[in-house]
Structure formats: C-alpha cells, structure tokens
Amino acid sequence: MPPPANPASRASSALDESYVPPMTNNDLAAVRSRYLGVDKKKRKIRKMNDRKFVFDWDEQEDTFAADAPAIVGSHRQGAQVMFGRGHLAGMDDGGGGPVTRRTGGETQLADAMERRKALKAGYDDRHWTDKPLNEMQERDWRIFREDFSIAARGGNIPHPLRSWAESTIPEQILAVIDTIGYKEPSPIQRQAIPIGLQNRDIIGIAETGSGKTAAFVIPMLAFISGLPPFTDDNRHLGPYALILAPTRELAQQIESEARKFASPLGFRCVSIVGGRAVEEQQFNLREGAEIIIATPGRLKDVLERHVLVLSQCRYIVMDEADRMVHLGFEVDLTFILDKLPSEAMAGEDQGEAMDVDSEVMVKKGRTRVTTLFSATMPPAVERLAKKYLKRPAIITIGEAGRAVDTVEQRVEFVTGDEKKKIRLLEILNSGGFQAPIIVFVNQKKSADMVAKDLSRAGWRATTLHSGKNQTEREAALNSFRTGDADILVATDLAGRGIDVQDVSLVINFHMANTIEAYVHRIGRTGRAGKLGTAITLLSNDDDEVMYELKQEISKSPVSKMNPELARHESAQHKVTRDMKRKRDEEQD
Template sequence: MPAENFVLPKLKLKFPSKAEREERERKKELEKQHEEEELRRKKEQEAKKAAELRDALRRGDFAAREHRKRAQDDTKEPRRTAVEQEQYDQLRMKHYGPDRTKSTFVPKKKRRRGVNEFNFGWDDSEDTRTAQHLADADSQLALRKPYESRLTTKNGFHVYSQEPEWELQALMKADAAEKADPTHGRERARAIMDEYYRGLEQRNKPLHNMKHWSEKPLSEMRERDWRIFKEDFSIATKGGQIPDPMRRWRESALPSRLLDVIESVGYNEPSPIQRAAIPIALQGRDLIGIAVTGSGKTAAFLLPLLVYIQKLPPLDDVSKNDGPYALILAPTRELAQQIETEAHKFATPFGYKVVSIVGGHSLEEQAFALSNGAEIIVATPGRLVDCIERRLLVLSQCCYVIMDEADRMIDLGFEEPLNKILDAMPTANIKPDSDEAEDTKAMTRFLGERTRYRQTMMYTATMPPLVEKIAKRYLRRPAIVTIGNAGEAVDTVEQRVEFIAGEDRRKDRLREILQANQYKPPIIVFVNIKRNCEMVARDVRAAGRNPVTLHGSKTQEQRELALEKVRAGQADVLVATDLAGRGIDVADVSLVINFNMATSIEQYTHRIGRTGRAGKSGVAITFLGSEDNDVLYDLKQMISKSSISKLSEELRRHEAAQQKPTKGGKGGGDFGTITGGGSGKSNGFR
C-alpha cells in the first residue's frame, strides 16, 4: 500500500469506572490480608512446635531429640561418602594433626563380664602406682575405718564427707603427722581425724539447732561463730595468719597468775581492742591497733608485754646497765604518767619495776631511778632523746616497743625524736620483711639469752600519712586491728552544736548551761588558746562552780595537781586546751563543752572522747562561729553517722558544710592537725 494512502486505525480507549477501580483495590487489599494471615498462622505453628519440642526435651523424650537432630542435619551439607571421608581425614591429619576430640583408646583384650569380676580394660601390669602410693592409700583407709560405723551409706558405699577437698586435706595432714613421728605419730593422726569428723558432724547439724557463740564452749566455735563474734564487737582485722579473738579472760593464752592479777584489778570483761589485740601480740607479731580513745588500749599492750618479760631472766647488777626490756612511748607527760600508774597495777605483783621519763621533773632524779634498773620504761619522746644523748640510758637489750597515741605524737612534731629512738635500738634482731614475720614459732624464739626479734606495736585513733610512713619503716608485716571506724566518735556520746558568734554571748550560754545543774561533775571545757583558759575559768567560777585550768604554760606539778583535784572531786570543772584532749583519763565526765571548736575533726574527736567512756553515756556541746567554716563539712558528716546524735537544721543547711574544703585551709585538709591554725605550738604542748 502506498504510504500516502496509509490511514492509522482509530483506537478506542476504555477507562474503568470508579466502581471498577474500587472493586479492584478491594480485591488487592483482601489478597494482602490473606497473605499476612497465612504468614502469621505459619509463625504460630512454628512457635507451637518449638515449644512442644522444648517441653519434650525437658521430659527427656528421645524421639524429640532425634527429630531435632534430623532437622539440624537437614540444614547441614550432605554427608560425605566413605572415600571422601577417608580423603578428608588424610588431609586433616596432614595439616592439623590428630583429632583430639575423638578417643583412640583400644583395649588389649575383650572385656569380660562375670559375676565376681569387673575389668575396666587394663591388667595389673599397667598399674602405675608405686608401693608408696599403695601404702599411703592403705593408711588413709585405716584412718577412715574407725568412723565407718557413724557415717551414712549410699548405694552400698560409705559417704565420708560432703566436702571431699576438706576431707582429703585432713587425711593428708594426718598422714604427714604419722610419718613425721614414728613413735607417737599414729596417735596424733587419730587426733587430727577425730577433730575433723567432730567438726563435720557439727557442720551437718540443721540450722535451727545452731547456738549463739556465747552459748558454745570454745572447742565448738566455727568460722561462722567467729564472724558473728567480730561483728558483735565491731572488730575488723587485716593481715596474714591472724588468730581468733579472745572471748573471755580465762580462755586466753595468758598465764594463770596474770589472770588472777587481772581479776584482782577489777577487769571483768575484756574490751574489743583487748579481745582482738592480745592474742596477736602474744604471737610476737607487729601490730597496729586503731581504736577510739577510752577503749582500753593500755591493758591491751601491757598484758602481752608482761608475758614477754616473764620469759626473760631477771635483771642483775650487770644486765640492768644494758637498759630496759621494754619501752612505751606516749605523746604527753600526763598520758605517760597515767600509763605508769596502770602498769604498776600489773607489774608490781611480779616484782617488775616501771620508771617514767617525762619533762617537768628533775633529770637527776630520773637518772637515779634508771641507775637502779627497770624492766619497763614509759617516756615522752623529747625527754627520752635527752637521756639517750646524755648517755644516761641505753637500749641495747630492748626488744619490745609500744607507741601509744602515735598520731598525736606526729601532731606534736615528734617524728624526728621517734626515728632517733628507734634507730638507737639494736638492729641485729630486726624482723625479716617476709612471710616469716607472720610465723609465730619464728618470731617467738630467742636469738640469744635475752634477745629475740624486735616487736613493735602502734596504737592510734587515726592513721594520718606520717604515721603510715613510720609504720612502713619500722614494722614488719603488721597485723592491723580496727575497732569500729577509724577516726569516728563513739556511739555513747551525744553531739550537739550551737551557732553562737562572739565571746560575750558564748560566756552567757556557758554560764546558763552550768547554772542549770543538768550535768553532774566533772565537766570539761575546751578552749583553743592558753590565755582564754583563765578568762573562761573566771566565768565558770562566777556561775557557782569550782574550776581548775590545764594548759602548756603550767608546770608539771601544777598540771598534776589540777588533774588530781578533778579526780578527787575537789574541782568540778576542768578548763583546758587540747593538752587534755588526748590520753587524759578522768572518770565519769558527763559533759564536754567546746567553747572554741577544734581546728581539725581529729582533735574534735579526741576532745569529745573524754566523755562516754567505759560504756557510759555522755554529751558534747560545741559552740560554732564563722571562724570554724573549714571543719563544718567534716563535723556534719560525723554527727550524721552517730546513732544517738541529731543533726541541727542550721548545720545541715550551712553553706560551708555542703562540700569539703581544699587542702591548705585552716584545718579542713588531710593534715589539718599539723598545718592548721596552730593549735599545737601555740598551746604549749611541747
């Protein structure tokens, strides 16, 4: 057809109507819903089958296990033929070595099963045990034999213990004891096993039959009982091979004669620090005792000291010139004399001499006392260094050193005198810094007639860095005993604070408290500087009370007279600086008033520790002002931890109590007692 005659056909386009379009969309939506429904139904069926399979597996259904195995095999690659598997094994052996997951054991002969014979696949020639092994096994069976009658049986076999490792350790220990002593080894081994099985029977008792430690004899005490015992007395120990605490005096390792002296003195029950420290000290271990003031630390170190001296020969005309057997260091004269008084109570019945060397007394008088010899010397560091440098005293046979209130000695600047004193002692008997320092037998043996390893103990209420430095230098592997929390006040002291600005207002409030007659004497009022003592004492006298003062400008005789008046009841109020904050034992103090807040929280702790002693309760009232901002945070934390004290709203919201100040302040830093506002030297402590 010619192109000019070509005519395009007419296309007839038909557009679907609205109803047709809606019908088409409806069908698509239904198909989509059917597909989703089918997919959801398949998922539910698969989940149901999986749940049924899990239940079957839990019931141990073997068919279900096979079904799961077949399903897993279907997902894996098809299995190899025998030829392919052999080729694969050869290649694997060439490149990777033998397959360690498969056993290659082949028995030499076919296993036979008979009535009286059961062979595990080896003969007697393959037994690798030696004659010694067989003898050891027979020995262990012999040790078990006497106990079979009281042990349970299971499936025809004896059940010796639910703790096989413990039983094996006991058997090994008994076996070693038997071999070490051919004569009496059998009896010792039997005693070891008796003790083990007694403990086993005790451990297997029901919990409802367990008694409290106070109702048990010492032989029935177990690890759980000792843990409860330590919790009851807030005892925490640290170090290797630490012995159990002491429950009662008569259960301790102290000699019976010394126990009689303890009862005659009136020590009925040991305090927590005595319970924990005395057993450790009796083992010849170095010790760091951390406990609040008034906790009985003096007797804790005096009693083991006397046990040590009893093992030494008596001093004669020659040996008395070589110095004392033991040395006790204290930071202040009053504390040294107080320790001397306490030491006389225990040492005098044994005929031992105790001499104190402190400042304020005639050096010639003390030199004369030293010339007569003394087993124990109680001294302050400064005066003792004077005696050593003047050759009035040597420490050539001193092997026992006690530093009481060690943190206070550091506060008073006695670090250098302490180093001089310790360096003046014999060095040939210094303990090795190894595990041997924790071995009781090694540390208690004598290196000569009057010499054994030096034993050093430190008792303190806090552990500042300088005290730790001295401990690391002179103590070897020490045991650390902590009673309560270090540096915290005891729970027998109720702490109260009052924000009172100005000296006049504080004097009025002090007079008001004293005139109320709410607190029985004696009462202690603390101030920060010496000249305030006499001024506050005049106001106390105006309130109708009879005060005495104690500060660094007083002579030693005046200090002793003031303390004696308070103890005898001739004076009812003691106004003092921090000189009386540590180591001064005045019985039954009902109230402590901090007319001026201490410059550090450590010194505050020791001040309020003058009350609430020996289990009795007490009250501490502290006057605060703007000059005390650096210690408010620590004070807030301490009062918050007290179970009987209520934190005042004003202290809780005070701006300075919200965060701890940085170092270098008046007393808020870690070294506040040293670098603080000068409460040490300004108070005339030295």
C-alpha cells in the same frame, strides 16, 4: 436387598448414642473448679503506688551461706543458694539438701526429718554465746567479730578472746586482772592480746577510750616474764620494754595503769617526761626498771646524755603515733628506734617459719616486738611502720577516726565570747549534768579567763594548758580527778590521754580547729561503754570544719542534727583556707 430397618429400632439406637447420664455433685464441682476457678483464692493485685523494690535481707545471710554446705547441698553459685528438686523453684543441685526457713531472723530447718539429718551432718544453729569454746566454728568467729566490730588482717590471725578465763594469758597475770577488777575484755583487748601473746608486731587502730593500754601492757608483761630477772649484772643495760607517748599527761597515765599490772608481778615502771629535772629521773633509774614510759623529746635527751641505754630493750610500744608525728617527733622517734639492739632476738636466728598471707615468713633477724597504736595513718606513720615493723597484724576496731557511738553530740550557734560565757553558765546551772565536766578552749589565755568567770559564779574550776609547768599540770589533774575541782578548763593538751572516770559532759567553748581534735575532745566522755554528752558552741568563724562536723554528727546513732548547721552554706561542702581568704577579700 435387605429389608429396611425398623423406624422404632433406629430411634432407639440414636437415643443410646446421644444419651448423657445426669451429673453428680462431684462432677459439677470439678467442672466449676476447672473452667470457672470458683474455689481458687482471689489473686492479690498490687496497687500502682505499692510497686517498690523489696530487698528481704537477713543480716546473717552471708555468714550462714558460707558455712552451711550440709544444709543447702554441695553446689553454690556465688552468694546464691539453690535448693534441690521438689524443694524450691524445681532446681536440681544434685545434693537434695534440706530446705531452710527463716523466721524472726533465725534459720530453721523445714521439718523434723531434715533437722535430724542436719544434726547428724554437724549443723548447729546456736549463737556463739551458747557454745563452749571447743564447739566454735569459723562461722561463729565471724559473727563474734561482727558483734564487736573487730577487723583484723595480716595472715595467721588467732581467734579473739571470748573471756579472760578462756585466754592463754599466764595465770599470774590473770590473777592481777581479776584483782584490778577487769570483768570483760574490750574489743581492742579481745583481738590485740592473743596476737600480742604470739610476740608479733601489731598496728592497732581504735577509737579513744577503748582500753588500748591494757591491750599492749598484758602481752608485754607476758613477754618480759620469760626474760632473766633484773640483777646487778644486767639492770644497767636498760629496760626490757619501752612505751612512747606524745604528751607528759598521757605518759604518766600509762605509767599509772601499767603499775597496776606490773607491781604485783615484781616489775618496776618509770616515766621519763619533760618538765622534770633530768637528775631526778636519773635517780629513779638507779635501780633499773623493766618498763620505761617516755615522751620522745625527753627520752632522746636522756639517751644523748648517756643517762640511759637501750641495750636489752626488746619490746616497743608507740601509743598515739599520729599525735607524736603531728607534734614533730618523727626525727626523735627515728633516733630512738635506731638506738635499739641490732642483733636478732634469742631464738629468732633459728629461722622459725610462720605462714603469713600464704607466704612462709622466716622470722630470722627480727630484733624486737613492735606495737603501734594510731587513730589515723598519715604518711609519716606509714613510713615508721614500714621501716620498723615486720609483717604486722593490723587490727581495726569500729571505724577509724570517728567518734564513739556513746556520745550524744549537740551543736548550738552562739556568736561572741561574752554570749558564750552566758550560755556556758546556763548549761552548767541547769542541773542536767553532774561533775566532773571538761570545757575546751583554743588558747591558754582563754582558759584562764573562762576559769575565772566560772569561779566567780561559784564553780570550782581548774585549768590545764601549756603555760603551766609540770608540777602545776599534775596538781590541776589531781584536783580534777579527786573531785576538789568540778570543772577542768583546758586546751587540746587535755584532748588526748586524759582519762577521768564518769565525765558526764564536754563543752567546746571554742570549736576545735580540726575534726580530729574535735573527735579526741569529745572522747573524754562516753568512755568504757558509758553514755556522755558533748555540746559545741559554734559560730560562723568555724566554717572550715562545719562540713566535717556535719558528717560526724550524721554518723552518730545517738545524736540529732542541728537544723541551722544542716542548712549552713559552709556545711554543704568543704571550705579550705584559700577559699575563705578569697571570700574575705571579695567582701572587702
């Protein structure tokens, strides 16, 4: 048996096994960091009342994600973008694309290496205003259309105009545009002109005062410039182009605008409207005219008398088509359009193909180019479009049927015409608005009455309504345009087509009977991007339009809601005539 171990040696062995060397400062810090977390940042705790949904939306998100495969990799799940492993959330999309960061609404690549890679891949984050035309991508064009509230559908839609200089408009027409002084195209002109230059049918829906006349006149002039010049052999066959308008005033305004473009190019414009002797208009047509501007009723009369034929008319414009239908001209329009040539246009019978809505459309048999402008699309206008337009491009600028954003809309509750006269003079004498000013009423006798009261108060006022003949109407408009009259008192006859520069104020002495008429009335101010004001003197008798008026004002970014209108019972829901009649019967 071995001898027992030495007690001293046993103690020494135990000490060796249990010995723990002293901890250094680094060791102590590691223990504290692991078990106590003393060097970690304090976790931010959200307050109970701060628990709200936060949706961090970047306005360019959709536009960016749709066209940035080189930035985010090759795989996309709907609108969600997943970044490569080690970049964000540990997801592997197989592409390993570079991470993007968003600061101040702009997209930036995370580091210099990724920026260099993206540059090699062709990514360019410059805004479209900083790019030449040949570097514009589809993403840039989408942003461009968003910037100008342009929506277009129908297939094979060309890119809109960025400027006159970059367009394909013929040089001689560009020179006229420059002479007239058009600096930049309006939104409707930016999209309608490139489509019109393709000689394609168009349906245009745009707010009042948006520059529609030039939008259809410029492509029209480009079209007829390619046709044979007028000679003694062909001038008797009628015009090359026809523009239809609902009222005499609008037709004459279009004539005046069209002449600015057509006369320098050697083309004649003639208007055919009611209120003038047919013999006088026949005399104006003796030398022929490439462009005729007409109201449907008088043109139908002229065609039936064989004063004019449309044997070579190939370009048709229907301006304010909804208004023409509302005035009862649908039958007249159908009569006129059926008088147009039935044989195919030159070159159309060759069967030229065009891709429209993923279909190959053969343009064989197309007899004319037809352009239709309308603020709304009632069923009667849709019938005209379906019958006479062939696969049209449809352009919408902004939101159809609403007032422009440059008009401040105000509402005041005033009961009775006498109190309205007093309030009208208070507004005019306040000095807050400069002439020219338009005052709208609902009846022609009211127009004469209000104009007399204004004249007694020292204002130079003139009137425009259906009780005046054509000569008197033209004289009233001319005095208003030249400044001989400060105020125009008018019925809805002046609600459309009257373009007087720098109208600072529109006053609805009587509220319009429909919200559409109201929108067109106040559209006489705030035109061409300038600011304007519209004041409506409202009464309880206007309850049928209060709900829609409230909705219209609430959409305006520059208008404040009248508290009394907001609380009014009739502004809470739509009031129909039947509802109003029943309510009146119950009160009786």
